[in-house]
Amino acid sequence: MPDKKQVIMYHHTHWDREWWTTFQTFRYRLVNIVDRLLDVLDADQAFTNFVLDGQTIVLKDYLEVRPEERERLLGHIRSGRVHVGPWHILPDEFLVSGEASIRNLWLGERTARQYGIHNVTVGYLPDQFGHISQMPQILTGFGIDSAVLWRGFGAPPVGEPEGTGDIGNPDYYAFPHARNAAQFPERMQSEFWWEAPDGTRVMGVYLPLEYYRGHFKEFPDDPQMTYDQTVGRALRTIGYLSKYATTRYILEPMGGDHLPIDPRLPRILADLNRQLEPHGIEYVHGSLQQFIDAVKAEKPDLQVVWKGEGRAFGRKAHILPAVLSARLYIKQANRDCQSALERYAEPLQALNWLLGGRYEQNYLWLAWERLIQNHPHDSICGCSSDQVHREMMTRFDETKQMADLLATSALDDIAARVDLTGLPAGAQPVLVFNPLNWARTDQTTVVMNVHLKVTPDTWALKDGAGNEVPFTARTASRPLTRFERWNWLGAAAQTGHLQQHAAECTEVQFVAGDVPALGYKSFYLERRPARLGLNRIRNYTVDGVVALDKGSLETSGLRFGPGLLENQHLRVTVSPADGSLTVLDKETGLSYPGLNAFRDGGDAGDTYNYAWPMGDQMLSTSNVAPRLTWVEYSAARATLRITWAWALPEGLTEDRESRSATYVPFELHSDVTMYPGVKRVDIRTHFTNTAKDHRLQAVFPFGAKLERSYAEGQFDVVERPTALPEGERGSGEPMVQEIPQQAFVSVSAGVRGLTIANRGLPEATVYDDAAGTVAVTVLRAVGWLSREDFLTRVGGAGPDMITPDAQMLGPVVAEYSIIPHAGTWEQAQAWRQAHAFNAPLASVGVVEQEYPLRAHLPSVEQTLPVEGSLVAVEGDLLLTAVKRAEDRNALILRLVNESNREGSAKLRPIRRANRAYAVNLKEEPIAQGEFTLEADGSVLVTARPWEIVTLAFEF
Numbered sequence: 001m002p003d004k005k006q007v008i009m010y011h012h013t014h015w016d017r018e019w020w021t022t023f024q025t026f027r028y029r030l031v032n033i034v035d036r037l038l039d040v041l042d043a044d045q046a047f048t049n050f051v052l053d054g055q056t057i058v059l060k061d062y063l064e065v066r067p068e069e070r071e072r073l074l075g076h077i078r079s080g081r082v083h084v085g086p087w088h089i090l091p092d093e094f095l096v097s098g099e100a101s102i103r104n105l106w107l108g109e110r111t112a113r114q115y116g117i118h119n120v121t122v123g124y125l126p127d128q129f130g131h132i133s134q135m136p137q138i139l140t141g142f143g144i145d146s147a148v149l150w151r152g153f154g155a156p157p158v159g160e161p162e163g164t165g166d167i168g169n170p171d172y173y174a175f176p177h178a179r180n181a182a183q184f185p186e187r188m189q190s191e192f193w194w195e196a197p198d199g200t201r202v203m204g205v206y207l208p209l210e211y212y213r214g215h216f217k218e219f220p221d222d223p224q225m226t227y228d229q230t231v232g233r234a235l236r237t238i239g240y241l242s243k244y245a246t247t248r249y250i251l252e253p254m255g256g257d258h259l260p261i262d263p264r265l266p267r268i269l270a271d272l273n274r275q276l277e278p279h280g281i282e283y284v285h286g287s288l289q290q291f292i293d294a295v296k297a298e299k300p301d302l303q304v305v306w307k308g309e310g311r312a313f314g315r316k317a318h319i320l321p322a323v324l325s326a327r328l329y330i331k332q333a334n335r336d337c338q339s340a341l342e343r344y345a346e347p348l349q350a351l352n353w354l355l356g357g358r359y360e361q362n363y364l365w366l367a368w369e370r371l372i373q374n375h376p377h378d379s380i381c382g383c384s385s386d387q388v389h390r391e392m393m394t395r396f397d398e399t400k401q402m403a404d405l406l407a408t409s410a411l412d413d414i415a416a417r418v419d420l421t422g423l424p425a426g427a428q429p430v431l432v433f434n435p436l437n438w439a440r441t442d443q444t445t446v447v448m449n450v451h452l453k454v455t456p457d458t459w460a461l462k463d464g465a466g467n468e469v470p471f472t473a474r475t476a477s478r479p480l481t482r483f484e485r486w487n488w489l490g491a492a493a494q495t496g497h498l499q500q501h502a503a504e505c506t507e508v509q510f511v512a513g514d515v516p517a518l519g520y521k522s523f524y525l526e527r528r529p530a531r532l533g534l535n536r537i538r539n540y541t542v543d544g545v546v547a548l549d550k551g552s553l554e555t556s557g558l559r560f561g562p563g564l565l566e567n568q569h570l571r572v573t574v575s576p577a578d579g580s581l582t583v584l585d586k587e588t589g590l591s592y593p594g595l596n597a598f599r600d601g602g603d604a605g606d607t608y609n610y611a612w613p614m615g616d617q618m619l620s621t622s623n624v625a626p627r628l629t630w631v632e633y634s635a636a637r638a639t640l641r642i643t644w645a646w647a648l649p650e651g652l653t654e655d656r657e658s659r660s661a662t663y664v665p666f667e668l669h670s671d672v673t674m675y676p677g678v679k680r681v682d683i684r685t686h687f688t689n690t691a692k693d694h695r696l697q698a699v700f701p702f703g704a705k706l707e708r709s710y711a712e713g714q715f716d717v718v719e720r721p722t723a724l725p726e727g728e729r730g731s732g733e734p735m736v737q738e739i740p741q742q743a744f745v746s747v748s749a750g751v752r753g754l755t756i757a758n759r760g761l762p763e764a765t766v767y768d769d770a771a772g773t774v775a776v777t778v779l780r781a782v783g784w785l786s787r788e789d790f791l792t793r794v795g796g797a798g799p800d801m802i803t804p805d806a807q808m809l810g811p812v813v814a815e816y817s818i819i820p821h822a823g824t825w826e827q828a829q830a831w832r833q834a835h836a837f838n839a840p841l842a843s844v845g846v847v848e849q850e851y852p853l854r855a856h857l858p859s860v861e862q863t864l865p866v867e868g869s870l871v872a873v874e875g876d877l878l879l880t881a882v883k884r885a886e887d888r889n890a891l892i893l894r895l896v897n898e899s900n901r902e903g904s905a906k907l908r909p910i911r912r913a914n915r916a917y918a919v920n921l922k923e924e925p926i927a928q929g930e931f932t933l934e935a936d937g938s939v940l941v942t943a944r945p946w947e948i949v950t951l952a953f954e955f
Contacts, residue, residue: 005248007238008286008294011265012051012255014127014211015058017089018388019378020785020799026258027061033260034062038069041076046266049287051083051255054124055090056111057373070115077117083287085112085119086144088369092377093125093132094324094740095331095762097338098714098948099881099894100375101135102921103368105142106886109922110365122288123147123202126211126253129320129377131310134715136196137948141921146292147194148251150207151317152310155181155188157243158303165316167732168794172209173240176316180725180735184312185304190244190251191295192304197716197946203292204306205251208244209237210317212256216268230268231275238281246300251291309718314731320383320608320797321736324763325695325780327382327389327607327806328814332760333396334380335838337371340403343435343839347518347882348410351870354891354911354955357413357858359884360406367402370395383607383785383798386805401480408844409853414870415846418522419862426490428452428525429846430461430508434515435839437871437879437895437905441513442836443637443675446843448506448525449483449850450475451491456634457532459525461510464866469523470539470556470635470676471510479503482851489847505849510636511556511675512841518879519869539635556635557676563628565638565672569679570820572672579626579642581672583681585820590752592820594701596670596683597621599775600648602659603695603782604790607806608797610695610738610780611790615658619648621668631671639673651692656789664690680757680833681818685778692807696779697765698816700756702772704749709766709774710825711741712834715880715896715948717825722768732794738765738777744834746825747774753827755819757834778814781807826899831878868910875905877943881950885923890952892923897943908938913953921950 013033017023040047052058063070076082088107091100112119123139123146125131130152139147156163156175163175178186185192194204217229241250254265262268269283276282284290313319324331346364353359374392378384415431423429430446448454454473461471482502485491508525515521542551543561551560559566563574571584582593599620605611624644631639648666649659671684685698706722720739728734739745745764746755749772756764756774763777783806786798817837821828871893873879881894891913897903916939918929931939931951943949 008291133308137200154315179314247298313735322610323381335760344407345403352410371399437873444841516869521867648691697775706772755830757817759815877905912937
């Protein structure tokens with residue numbers, strides 16, 4: 001029958017590498033499942049297909065235990081009976097960077113090459129907690145033109161009326177209700193166009209009945225029940241799925257979380273086909289690619305175009321949005337590791353290679369793989385057992401150590417190439433590196449050996465032109481290294497019997513001006529001929545009536561006073577009533593009062609969903625008088641500590657419906673820091689969490705009602721409405737105002753604009769209240785992996801398990817920054833300051849200050865000038881990756897146009913290239929992608945709005 005419906009059933013196991021129990025426990029189960037799979041494949045040729053969940057890491061996990069089964073397993077993959085990839089692990093999309101997702105796909109490719117196999121070329125994303133807007137562009141960059149999806153998508157089928165289906169609805173086959181149709185499509189097809197912000201499209205494959213489909217049930221003593229659970233189930237399923245289908249082909253999963261294979265499947269499908277033939281239905285034991293190819297051959301009319309992110313709530317699948325703020329310490333560690341790799345280790349290794357040094361490719365991939373092992377949704381989302389997350393921290397620690405070592409080693413080599421002839425005898429040269437693609441003035445810290453006794457009154461810091469630069473110095477500890485009296489330092493001989501701790505060092509902090517884009521600038525420390533009397537001479541300005549030389553002379557541009565910090569761009573005053581900040585933008589004359597107040601409410605939810613208790617009590621610092629303490633003030637940096645002696649309910653009542661009547665002390669500190677010449681107010685909020693079951697937010701009232709918010713995502717800045725849509729009440733999981741963010745969230749109205757940057761705080765909220773309140777979650781404390789007894793979600797999201805560590809009792813730190821500006825984030829290029837906050841200038845002493853990383857340094861020629869760009873970049877694109885190509889000697893540069901307008905950039909490596917061309921994310925040359933090299937060796941790149949552009953330079 002030419003119109004016979006063909007159901008392609010793919011058999012799979014969805015493999016959470018770690019979740020409610022540990023990786024090792026789940027791996028033990030994995031080994032047994034794959035052992036059984038291999039036996040069945042060998043014994044039954046009719047068992048033709050099995051999907052190992054779109055991940056290649058399962059191969060490594062299995063073969064570490066069963067190395068003797070390598071060729072047996074790989075043979076079945078090569079023959080097309082077992083399907084893996086294209087991912088290395090199935091990631092959460094919102095909580096990792098865009099570059100991390102690219103490296104994830106690259107690790108899948110590297111693993112396939114290592115084993116001599118080919119990965120599936122289907123973007124398998126079956127259980128992510130929503131989907132980022134740029135995933136179609138990322139997939140297309142690896143030659144993948146389809147994506148299999150579930151959560152975050154969905155609606156009634158085209159041509160069908162509004163549905164009533166939802167979690168908790170006993171009618172499993174009811175169609176979803178199309179909530180929030182103003183933002184997302186109100187009708188759906190199982191095959192549709194998913195479109196990225198730049199216009200790139202892939203064919204989305206929606207799973208209307210999700211990925212989890214249990215094995216067919218047979219009852220030997222009850223033929224009628226067997227019929228109902230085989231033929232009956234098939235008819236019900238096909239009756240539902242066919243409404244969504246665009247062709248006669250239907251995709252049906254069979255399998256679920258950690259489920260073993262079902263060796264009965266070929267026989268059951270044969271039985272089904274005999275009984276379903278009169279209905280015009282045929283089952284095929286097939287693969288995802290088989291289904292994609294069959295649908296494409298039919299040239300279907302795809303009427304649905306889903307633009308941007310897949311984050312539609314209440315459409316018969318939970319999004320589980322509060323994973324954005326569960327266990328924030330994990331998110332912060334992940335940001336630190338991603339930044340260490342993306343902004344320092346990889347670029348510095350690549351730039352050092354460009355200058356003739358070694359590129360530690362395998363070492364970098366070792367660090368990336370260790371980090372990406374923490375990126376599955378149950379891991380990075382913070383919704384696993386406590387032991388799982390303790391083991392994650394070890395992976396983060398190892399990643400950060402490797403990234404820092406690779407960055408420092410490369411920066412050492414680059415510094416050794418700078419011609420510093422002519423420095424005074426005994427001077428200590430310092431090299432400052434800017435990882436961003438625009439020149440900037442910002443704070444930096446260089447570590448010096450404590451035996452040099454560097455202090456501002458005995459040493460002077462100077463730039464290459466000999467101009468003195470103010471600095472501060474403080475004693476610190478680096479417990480994993482040794483700062484001893486090395487003979488090459490020229491430190492004064494030790495007198496007396498004072499023994500210095502080997503881990504002690506001196507941190508020299510200063511503001512480096514105009515450090516070139518993706519380049520460096522040289523400074524040097526030299527001893528003063530005579531000690532300065534700092535009790536008399538202060539090179540900063542103090543507000544009020546001040547005696548001669550007691551801070552009365554303006555030097556660096558910093559000004560202080562009681563509750564006051566000021567530089568050339570901003571003036572910050574602290575309210576004596578509640579400790580909130582008023583920030584005056586001196587360039588626009590606009591003032592932003594009430595910033596950085598705090599509010600705290602109860603949380604009766606779990607690691608997946610925030611839930612307010614019925615008897616919630618919202619507390620704030622609005623009535624708490626602060627205590628102000630100067631932590632530091634100098635010409636180079638000023639930090640004022642605001643302390644609130646607060647108290648919070650100790651937790652929830654026994655019935656979890658109210659906050660406890662018993663209060664515990666809760667002392668909250670915000671260290672507010674400003675630097676000369678830097679238009680940001682950096683804040684480090686820290687406290688010891690003494691309370692359970694609550695959520696703490698830092699709030700920033702904009703001063704006007706807001707209809708839209710803008711938050712940076714992965715290669716995108718996502719615009720969202722601030723008001724919740726109508727019809728959310730009664731959903732199985734109502735939409736929430738909390739939104740994901742990467743480096744910043746921003747709001748604007750007319751000439752006013754306010755951007756809040758963050759380091760590893762991925763949950764922001766922009767309320768539609770009269771004040772236009774922006775909030776950043778700095779703590780969310782809950783004690784259960786999953787529960788079913790709260791108000792904001794129907795059903796569980798995992799097993800009911802206690803997770804005491806998720807209460808985050810003990811020390812907590814949150815870092816963020818206030819960036820006022822004129823107009824929108826785009827007009828003001830506020831993203832530059834947000835990324836500067838996330839990627840500080842890196843500095844290194846040219847003379848080794850600590851125990852050497854290597855036994856000997858490479859011999860290099862000192863041919864670099866005292867400052868310059870290693871890759872000169874001009875333009876308005878954001879550089880996101882600098883690396884060496886995977887399979888050839890080429891420099892890879894990746895940029896994104898985070899703008900609604902066409903953008904461009906001019907790039908010129910310090911080493912003249914003989915060829916420049918565009919490549920995809922897999923680093924394959926793009927047809928007609930050659931760039932013209934100008935006379936100076938530069939190329940001009942243009943990018944349409946939101947386009948990701950990757951270039952290769954060969955030398």
